[in-house]
Amino acid sequence: MLNFVDSVQEAVARIKDGSTVMIGGFGNAGQPFELIDALMDCGATDLTVVNNNAGQGDQGLALLIKEGRVRKMICSFPRQSDSWHFDAKYKAGEIELELVPQGNLAERIRAAGAGIGGFFTPTGYGTMLAEGKETRIIDGRGQVFETPIHADVALIKALKADGKGNLVYRKTARNFGPIMAAAAKHTIVQVSEVVPTGALDPENIVTPGIYVNTIVRVAGSTAEKVA
Amino acid sequence: MLNFVDSVQEAVARIKDGSTVMIGGFGNAGQPFELIDALMDCGATDLTVVNNNAGQGDQGLALLIKEGRVRKMICSFPRQSDSWHFDAKYKAGEIELELVPQGNLAERIRAAGAGIGGFFTPTGYGTMLAEGKETRIIDGRGQVFETPIHADVALIKALKADGKGNLVYRKTARNFGPIMAAAAKHTIVQVSEVVPTGALDPENIVTPGIYVNTIVRVAGSTAEKVA
Amino acid sequence: MSTATSIQTSATPLGRDDLARLVARDIAPGSFVNLGIGQPTLVSNYLTEEQNITLHTENGMLGMGPEAKGDEIDGDLINAGKIPVTELPGAAYFHHADSFAIMRGGHLDICVLGAFQVSATGDLANWHTGAPGAIPAVGGAMDLATGAKDVFVMMTLLTREGASKIVEACTYPLTGVGCVTRVYTDKAVFLTGPDGVTVRETFGCTLEELQELVPVPLKAATAS
């Protein structure tokens, strides 16, 4: 069932301790900052977080990590110039890291949404990121078996939603949103605008409403420039 | 390299005997009828054809089959009220059939385009279509190992192309087009209209030009109603 | 076995339209549903606007509307049975892999399918008679059977020859294993699953009379 709620607090209220939470975004583009802040405030802890990175600076995911609310990160690129909170927790042995090549991360999330039990990919074959994993040679290429990444909750950002929960995104802020929406049991979306059902062209919908559970409007939450 | 050609004959001229040819369409929607007719005329034989069906009536793919040009069909639904040419060849033992559940067909085509070496799916588990295939239990569900379907050539139909080969489709005529374009070494597209580069909104492109090799305009080739 | 009269909800067997109305009534508001080709398509005639049901068609659409008539007919807008249909406000189009990802990923709440046979544990046979020389054709049946959260079957309880289509084990080739959760027939509604067959209601017969027709043990649903 689709719900439109009035606040980000209400939107994240159902997130429980121990949940696996996917968070959209690549860099700042598509990051649902307001939803992450609400997750910080709601108190849920012992989280497994799936994101491309592991937080930057002193905001959002970085703060969640700093406060010890994240038990495990599944990501492709944790180390950045300003990932000091993750770095500190990691070096202290206080956070678990599952490092995944970015394409495997995307494909594993996609597999969860599409009902795929696992797949073979050449990416990572012969590297330390394939250690301990099943491998086989297919058509002469070494390949690694990768499994789907499911989540209890996804927090994503889109540009617009209609009354059916259909979503469109904006430029490279689309990134992980569509595949995370499909991979999570409950998908929470912050949008800049809610438009009437029928206002989005059916040819151009990126995420159909079947993948969306909770929508909250956050004014001015995209980087969209005023025309 | 992207080529715009002036005729469907020129578009299909490179198809060789023994090729695997994907043909888009579901029912009449999205069938590239003119390209199939040109394939008929160009004489290529000993083909493996990938399509959802196995030809209908006395046109297109059905004629290719009637003329003995198709060695093997890979499809989900060959038997229809008017699939008499396929039926006759099949009963005479003159055509090979690989019957694939429609979702496995789509996912195997998608896997080829996405560089996936194979995947496990619950679809077909415990049925005669899984006989002889590798299976395993994943998260308590029986699953079957399925492999990618690659093609030498794809023949598909789209609504519009721009100068970069970017494509948009129309309604349910989209069906197999985008995944076949990605799975074939050489993708040939018939479009109703070629528009200037920049005339398609980058947010709404369904098949990026990287997947397109040859484009031919065929006037009035979609079922689009005149507004 | 509890007394049968408590679950007899109709004095006569149900016709196809009454059965379709019953299935429609049982679909929870807001559901995403795929209706199979043939008898299941009738269900769409009885869905109400208040139910806010979204119909999926596996050839690439959510938000499918009723069959197209006259000027509405558009060759680019068809359903999985290749019948021209219409689009409702809020519809969305997508390609075949994305469409089957919706089905296979477990996102459809319900699919409604016809069947040759359903076993006591919910195995489904609905795609192939297995007769020698028959040309097999599976389409999306296995994906629907395996992917939807709930698989409802609509069929007559008996074949023309009078044999029960609810069986101990399917003799026709399987579509899916243990996938059917509910069977709507002219004579009764059955719930199937790992624990066997429960009768939710009967139409024009008692549970005892029904048991005479069906070769697997039937339990009556406990009043809830």
Place this chain on the structure above:
Amino acid sequence: MSTATSIQTSATPLGRDDLARLVARDIAPGSFVNLGIGQPTLVSNYLTEEQNITLHTENGMLGMGPEAKGDEIDGDLINAGKIPVTELPGAAYFHHADSFAIMRGGHLDICVLGAFQVSATGDLANWHTGAPGAIPAVGGAMDLATGAKDVFVMMTLLTREGASKIVEACTYPLTGVGCVTRVYTDKAVFLTGPDGVTVRETFGCTLEELQELVPVPLKAATAS
């Protein structure tokens, strides 16, 4: 070993910009290309309009334009290095799985990457020093290395300590096995593959002088 002078094409080692210009010149017209973060990004400065190259960025775009300046800066339009960029006519956006399907499916003609080391058979090490306590971060490096039809590496030939980055076997953790086809360095262009290392041209040194620096056997390219 053939005479070295035949392949020396420059009297001095190449600077970063000259090297970027050379890589740009070597990219076939109409190619689809991904330029890695850092030195490879310089290549875009030397691509000509006539070459009609389409740039891919793995965070979801084909048709990426130059870095955005001033009013062009839009937080929703960044490249894989998280730098604001622009969009060219004919650009297309897609989600992350579709974007990596382009890379992993073998659709990119060329990717250009930096490297710590490249082995004689084209193994690549460019993501992780493997130093104790170092936090690993891989991003899209393994997907690019494995997926593109041709993987070009751009790097200085020697480390600051004077060690060759072209090695018999990588000592740093691998990014991909046997994936590099060409290595552009300040001192030479190398072709790598199953048959070992061929030198296409040298800059400011003879093949013999180059061989002094590199611990794997070098062959000169035969004139074509």
